[in-house]
Amino acid sequence: MTTERRLRLPGIAYGGDYNPEQWPEEVWAEDMALMREAGVTMVSVGIFSWALLEPSEGVYDFSRMDKILDLLHENGIAADLATPTACPPAWFFRAHPEALPVDRDGRTLSYGSRQTFCPSSPAYRTAALRIAGALAERYADHPAVAMWHVHNEYGCHNAACYCDTSAAAFRTWLKAKYGNDLDALNHAWGTTFWSQWYYDWDEIIPPRATGADPNPTHQLDWRRFCSDELLSLFTAERDVLRHAAPDIPATTNFMVMHNFDAMDYWRWAPELDIVSNDHYLLSTDPESEIDIALCGDLVRSLADGPWLLMEHSTGAINWQPVNRAKGPGEMRRNALAHVAHGADGIAYFQWRAAKAGAEQWHSAMLPHAGTDSRIWQDVVQLGADLRALAEVRGSTSPARIAIVWDWNARWAMELPCQPSGELRFQDLVRDWYAPLWRAGVAVDFIRPDTPDLDRYQLVLAPSLYLVDDAGAANLAAFVERGGTLAVGFHSGAVDENCHIRLGGYPGAFREILGVHGDELFPLLPGQSVGLTGQVPQDATADLWTERIRLTGAEAVATYTDGPLAGVPAITRHTYGSGTAWYLATHPDPTTLAAALKRICQEAGVCPEREVPAGVEVVRRRGADADYLFLIDHAGHGAEIPADGVELLTGKPVTGSVTVPEGGVAVVREPRAELRERVTA
Template identity: 80%
Template sequence: MSTARRLRLPGIAYGGDYNPEQWPEEVWAEDMRLMREAGVTMVSVGIFSWALLEPAEGVHDFSRMDRILDLLHENGIAADLATPTAAPPAWFFKAHPEALPVDRDGRRLWPGSRQTFCPSSPAYRSAALRIAGVLAERYAAHPAVAMWHVHNEYGCHNAACYCDTSAAAFRTWLRARYDDDLDALNHAWGTTFWSQWYYAWDQILPPRATGAVPNPTHQLDWRRFCSDELLSLCTAERDVLRRAAPDIPATTNLMVLRTFDALDYWRWAPELDILSNDHYLMSDDPEAEIDIALSGDLMRSLAGGPWFLMEHSTGAVNWQPVNRAKRPGEMRRNALAHVARGADGIAFFQWRAAKAGAEQWHSAMLPHSGTDSHVWRDVVQLGTDLKALAEVRDSTVPAQVAIVWDWDARWALELPSQPSGELRYQDLVRDWYTPLWRAGVAVDFVRPGDPGLDRYKLVLVPSLYLVTEAAAANLVRFTEHGGTLAVGFHSGMVDENGHVRLGGYPGAFRDVLGVLTDELFPLLPGETTGLAGEVPPGATAELWSERVRPAGAQAVASYADGPLAGHPAVTRHQHGSGTAWYLATRPDPDTLAALLDRIRREADVTPQHRAPAGIEVALRRGSEADYLFLIDHTGDGAEVPVPSGETELLTGKPVTGSVTVPAGGVAVVRRPHRATADTLGEDTEPTRPPR
C-alpha cells in the first residue's frame, strides 16, 4: 500500500459490498445495527448506481447517496466510495449505440447486463469521467469516505472489443509502440509469412475471426493493447478523483484468479494507491486452499506489501456450473488464509443477499435466511477474529524464494499452434508452487527483469516461454552471482515478438543451464514416460519431453523408456558462483516435490516453521513481532510445538510449549522478535491431538 495515500482505518478493515438501493429505506437501520454486531468497519457503496445517480444525461440525484453516507458515518462505518462506471445506464446506450462492444465474430452486443461498453469509446470515456468528477467533487470532504473504488473488475466481461473504434485505437497504440515505423511492425510480426505485409497503418485490424490461425505476434500485441486500454480508463478516473481529494487513496479490484488472464497487473500495480483483489474458489478445485495462498502471494508481490481482499464469498457464488456452499468453518479459514498472505482488509460480495437480479443466488454476509444461520454466526465470529488480529496490520511476509510470473509469457504460451495445446501457464506455476506451500516455504512472485533478485536464495522459473534478452540476462546474472535458478521446460524459447531463438532450445537459457535440445517430444494426453536416476522409485512424467544433450550440465534424472530413453530429463549445472537446474519434462507431483525439496535444501532455504502435513504455515513480520499463522486443512487439528512465552491471538491464551490448531481451524501465534532465534530440533515431531 502507498505510504503517501493510505487507508486511515485502525486494524484490519472488515466489510463488503453494500447495495442499500436494492432495499426499502426502512431496512437500512437494521443494516447498520447488524453491521455493528458483526464488527464491520468499511463497506463499498455505489458500485452499480450510475442509473440512480444520473437518471438522465447531466441530471443528477445524490439524495439517496447523501443519506447512505451520512448513515454510515453516524454508525462509525467508513465508505469505500465507487465510481459507478462499470454499468452505464440505458439512456447512455440509447444516445450512444456506437459505444456497445463488438465480439471477434463481428456481433454487436446489447445492453442489459454490466460492462457492455467498448473500452475505446470516446463517448463512454467522456461520460465516465464526468460522473466520476461530479461524484468526487460532492463527496471529497465527506467524513465517511475513506477510499475511492475506481470502476469494478476491469475487463471482467469486456476485456476486448473488436469494433472499428477499437481498431483505430489499436493502430494508435501500435504506432506508439513501434515509433511510427511500419517496417518495424512488419518485422516484429513476421508478416512475410502468409503474405501479411502491411503497406499502410489503416490496413491493420484487430485479430478478428478468420479462416485459419491468426498471426501470433498480432494476437500478442492485441492482448497488450487491450490491457493498456483498460488501464488508461482506470488512471483517467483515478486522476479525476485525486484532483478533488489528493489524500484519499484509490483502488480498483483486480482479479488474480485461475480463470482470468486479460490484464497485465505488473503494469497496473504502480498506478494504484492500494491493491485490491477479488478471489473466488472454483468448485471443481479439490485443493482450493492452494489457490488462495498462490493468489495472495501474487497480490502481495504486486503490492510490494499488504493488500486488500475486496471480494470473496461467504458461501456459494452464482456463476459456476455448480455453485457449492462452503463447509462449516471454511469461510473463516479462507478469510484468515488471505490475512496470512498479507491482506490488511477482508471484504465480501456482498453485505445482504439480493432477492432479485442476476446475482440473487450469490451468498452474502447476511444471507436470505437472516441471522439465524451458520453463515451469520461465522460472519460475526470473523469480525471478532479480525479485531483480535489488529496488530498484524502493516506487517510483511519475508521470503527467500521467488517464482517468476509474467503475463506476456502466459499470453504467448497459450496462443494456438504450440507444440502442445495442453500447456496451461497457471497450472505449470501451481505445480511448482504447491510443494513449497506444503513445506511451509514462503514465496514471492517477481517479474523476470526484477532488479532485486539478489534478495532471494532461490528463483524458480516454472514457465517462461517468452522472455526478453534483458530479462533473461537478469536471471543469468542472478545465477552467476551465487543464486540457485531452476527453469521449467519450453522456457526462453521466443523473444518479446514471439520469434523463436535459433541455435537450439531452451533458447535464452541454453548457456546458464548447460544443455542443448534439438527436438521437442510433447506427450499425448494421458501418456507418461518413466524417469530414472536421482528420483523416487517409480517416478514418471507427463505432458512434455525433449531430446536434451548436456553441454556442461550433469544429468540428475533421465527418461527410462520411450524414444528418449537414456536422455537427460532433469539436469544440474554450475554457472558462475551459482547453480542452474533444468526440468525438461513435467514430473509427477511426488517426484517434482522431491526435486524441489532437494533444490531448496541445496540453496539453504528452510521452512518458516515445522508443522504436520495438512497444516498450512505462513508468517508475517511486524516491527516488534512475527505472526505465525497455522491453518488446518485436514479437519483433524494438530498440536504444533511453539516456544513458551508467546501468545495465541485468536484466543488470547499464552503458549506453553505448543499450540493447538483446532480441527478445520486457525491459530495465530504472536512471536516477539526476541523469540525468532528459537528453533525446533530436527527430532521434535509435531503431533495431532486424539480425535
C-alpha cells in the first residue's frame, strides 16, 4: 500500500519565501503579526540557509531554525521546509574546488552567487544528501512542517556543466541509453558525417565550444542528460526526506515560463508529490496575462490536476534590463488568473523585501515602504480573496482541446543550422494558444504519446519538429477514430534521433495530412506573402512557407505571390473517421484566429461564454459545482451572463454578474448537467 502524500492545509494556500535569517530576531514577532493580518497560511523557509545551518562540514546549528519553526507553529502558519542545496557555502568550495561548474568555453566559474556547482559532482551530492538527511531527522515530526521544498529552481543557473566529471557522467548515461552498444550510438548520432565516428566511449565529450557546429543528436542527447542529471539529484534528496517522513509531500519549484527550457518537465512531474511552479512576467510582454494562462495550463497538465504557484512577484522583479512595476489591480488579477488555471496555492518571492544582497530590488509581500504601501494593501486584499475562494480547491479543468508540447521537439528545433533561425517553440505555441485564450476555450497540454486522447475533440500540434514513431502513430490513430488534429509547419520533420524523415515533408504526418512537400521556403525577417481562399481579406503570412502538393487534402488557402504563388498554404484532409488540418505557413494573427475558430467549430468545440475583448473567462470544474472566473484585463468592466453566487463578494447572481473595471468575479454555478437535470 502506497502512502498518500498531499498538502494537508484547508483552502488555497497563501504565503511566500520567508527568510528571517536576513533580519534581527526582534523583527520576527512583527512578521508573525503581519502574516496573520495578510491571511498567510504557509511560508517556504530555509531555501538559502545552508551556510547558517552547517557552518562547517558535518557541524550543524539548528538553533535559529528551531525558533523559526516553533514561532510559525504558534501562529498557525505551516512551513514548506526547504533543503538549502541550491546555495552551497564557501567552505564547501574551498574544500572541493573540483565541484565548481565549467562553462561551454572551458572557464571554471567561481562561487559567490547561487547554483554554482556541477550537477555531476560526487562531493556536491554527498554534501547535499548529508544536509537533507540532517534536516529530515530533526524536523520530520515538527508540527509546523507541511511540505518539503527540495532545492530551488533546478537548472536556473547551472543547467549544464562541461567539466571532465560531467563528461564521465554523460558517458555513463549514454551507455545506459544505448545498452552499452557504441555502434548503436554512432548510428543514432550519424557520426559518419564529418568523421565523428567513435571507437571508444572515452572519446565522447560534452558538446563544448568547437570550431563549427556540433552534431545535432549529440547536442540533443546532452540536453536530455542534463535534465536527467538534475532530476537524479532531486529524487536522491526526495528519497532521504521520504525515509524520515513518509507522509510529508515533497515538491520542487519548476520554471515553466517564457524562455526557460532546461528541464523536460514531463519526466520530472511524476516524481513530485505536488507539482509547483515559479512564474515571473516579462516587462516587455504587452500581454503577459496570456503567458500566465498558457504556463498555468501547462503546469496543470503536468500535474494532471491542481498545482501550487511557489513564486511570483507582487510588483517589479530585479533581473531584467528594465523591471516594470505592476499597475493598479494587476497583482490581484495575476494571482487569481493562476488560481483560475489550476493553482491551489499562491506564494511570492518573498515575504519581506531584502535590504541587502543581489535581490534587494525585488518586490515582496512586505515592501521596503512597509505597510504604508499599495502593495501591502493588495497583499491583504488577496488574502481575503483566497479565503473566499477556499471551496475552489481541488477542482479541475473541463478542457476538450489539447495542445501538444514536447521539450525534445523544442530543443531539437532550436538547435543551430535549421532552415530558419527565427523559429522559437514557445512563441509558435503561444501564437496558436492566444486566440483560444481570447475566445475563452479551455486548453490542456499533452505529450505526443499521451494515451486516452479520445477525451479531447481537438488536438493541436503547432510545433512538433521532432516526433518518434509512437507519438506520430498515437496522433494518427486519434484522427482515424474520429478526432480532429491541426498541425503546424515544420512538424514531423525528424525522428527521436534528429534524423530527417525521408520521402518528403511534413515527414511523419504526410499520410494523415494528405499533402507532400518537396522544398522549404523560410521567409526573411520582415518578409511576408499574401494568402487567398477561405481566409479573411488581406490575409498574409510570414516566417515560413513550403512547397506542398495535395495527395488527398483540399486547399483551404493558397499563396497569392512570391515563389509559391498558387501553392496550398492551409489544407484540410479527411482521414479515417476524422479530420487533419495542416498550416504550412505562419498566418497573421487575424487569419490564424479565423482558421482556429473554424477548426474548433467543425470539431464541435465552443467558447466557454461570449465575453468582451480583454475579459478572460476560465472554468474550474468541481464535484458539485463549476467555478466561472472572469478577469477584466482591459479595464473597461463587463456584464457577463451567469447564475449562482459570486464568491468574492458572497452575493447571489441571477442572469448576469458585473465584473468591475480591472477587477475579477468568480461565480459558483451549478454543474451544467445538474442545471439541465433541474430544468428538465
